[in-house]
């Protein structure tokens with residue numbers, strides 16, 4: 001994707017202040033009362049001594065407990081508590097610190113098997129979306145209860161484990177990314193994260209890189225699955241589990257790429273005449289495919305293959321077929337009807353007038369969504385009919401320029417929409433819940449201002465994001481081990497700059 005500068009107000013940050021972890025006040029001293037008889041005095045002294053010893057023990061255990069909670073907040077990397085602290089904590093059950101409670105047993109029991117054993121993490125912190133705290137080691141501001149690790153850095157080998165690393169350095173300018181279940185029998189339960197490389201100059205230095213994870217989320221391999229291409233920017237996922245990558249330069253093409261790297265990449269029939277290509281979307285129900293071109297006169301193309309390939313759907317995108325172009329006929333500012341025409345020139349003028357510079361495109365059921373970046377508008381076409389509507393992204397769901405949006409279906413009332421934005425003062429990942437509350441999941445104030453490659457592992461416990469110009473790829477997980485679609489323990493979503501809109 002290319003950059004534009006739409007300003008947006010900086011987010012106000014909520015950080016945990018030190019006062020929230022202040023040690024409890026020492027209990028008031030107990031003064032001895034006057035004695036009447038020597039025997040009573042002895043009894044009295046014994047009782048008072050006993051009470052004092054108890055109080056000292058109470059205060060010291062309280063301090064230990066507060067310290068443990070404080071460490072858990074400032075250092076998300078879990079450590080087992082010292083052997084002396086553990087039994088004391090268990091005897092002090094009624095004393096509740098101000099910090100969030102550790103995960104309840106029901107949460108622990110629902111952990112997926114890919115998450116580290118709960119015994120290593122006695123001080124889990126509840127996920128508190130929007131409550132940002134500084135993660136000083138990584139230069140990120142993370143919502144409380146999240147944990148980040150760097151997976152790869154452009155120009156450096158990808159570290160698999162202490163003894164192994166990739167022979168290739170990680171690609172520069174990581175852009176759109178997606179995850180796929182690894183279909184190879186030698187990696188059961190594993191998955192693959194693919195990532196476009198938007199290197200523009202010199203030509204033929206872009207491509208697509210792929211990181212393979214095993215079923216535990218450990219990196220097994222990094223390799224390039226498409227090379228000798230230029231400015232690989234957007235793309236899309238096919239219904240049969242391959243990746244389509246678009247080249248955004250004047251000689252651009254669309255490529256179908258096998259995430260495992262087994263099948264050689266192939267050029268799509270649609271767009272063979274070359275262009276500034278961006279994204280791809282499939283409508284499996286009607287066997288039709290759509291692509292966008294990020295250019296002022298870039299039309300939206302629709303491809304309908306002449307034949308189906310039930311045994312090898314990969315071929316669907318490379319054979320003969322019909323390409324037509326979108327033509328909108330507005331009836332008011334926000335709605336109208338549409339047709340697909342074969343006259344490219346007419347379609348180009350129509351795009352220039354009504355939907356210039358299109359980026360993301362997606363199909364959900366009977367709806368085709370695409371974003372015209374230049375006029376900050378989302379268009380929604382009814383694929384079952386011939387009408388469309390549009391709405392501005394300047395207000396409401398988004399504030400700047402939504403770049404990528406992923407809908408995570410949780411339990412009925414907990415659908416979350418995760419999105420990244422260009423042009424914010426501080427680039428980050430944001431989410432919106434069904435109630436319309438928008439909150440910041442993380443920000444990277446020390447990194448370049450474009451967050452790319454947002455994707456989730458198939459079980460949704462891991463989020464992947466990249467800071468494009470820095471070439472850094474992060475993995476973000478919830479410390480409670482739950483998927484990002486799960487309800488957070490703390491239902492009090494914090495506000496961010498977004499709800500001032």
Ligand SMILES: *[C@@H]1O[C@H](CO)[C@@H](O)[C@H](O)[C@H]1NC(C)=O
Pocket residue numbers: 160161162163164219220221
């Ligand atoms: C490290 O990774 C390599 C490559 O995936 C693998 O062959 C090797 O067994 C791993 N070593 C350890 C100690 O996990």
Ligand SMILES: *[C@@H]1O[C@H](CO)[C@@H](O)[C@H](O)[C@H]1NC(C)=O
Pocket residue numbers: 204228
């Ligand atoms: C790289 O791509 C260009 C343009 O398609 C082509 O002319 C060239 O032969 C390719 N080089 C290699 C090594 O495949």
